[in-house]
Amino acid sequence: MKMYIVLCAMVAAVACAPTALEELTAIRAKPALEFEVVQDEFGQYALRYVTAEGTVVSERGRLVPADKEGDYVLIVEGEFSYIGDDGELYVTKFTAGLDGTHVEGNHLPVAPEPVAVETIVPQ
Template structure:
């Protein structure tokens, strides 16, 4: 039988576990998509894609979302993007 753990110790032990799901795709141009889910319920997904820039080249635009269950029991979500218009983030609670 194991020794009882405090909530902080239990959370730290879950964070040390490997991801439950991990998917990652890259192409030869640097575009990518990834998604992973941790044992503690954090979900991260992100996509990077090339778009034409006004100067004639290309810019990698990144879009993603991170969600986790907070100590309050609610799901906290951050959606973000970075590209020609700069960095934008939006936080939501479900």
């Protein structure tokens, strides 16, 4: 009978303990620890924030001339980092502008180098 009572008490204690998902949800519900935004009258900006769970985001948008007619394009550059479930730090850097969008990170696959192919001209 004593074993039954001890076993029930242990099951109740485990059932009442918060799960990792509940703890993570509680941390994610907290407001950002740091938050900063700067913007000018032309739409250029810089922002940075840090969350309670350790995610860091920084981004910057700046205007650059697109052509000789006086048009401008907003170039966006930034990075974000976070600690994954495996305890590793993941960092992703990105740019978007005139030459397209480029993303690189220590966890992203890398494309193989292109192989030069000889063209054979028939005689």
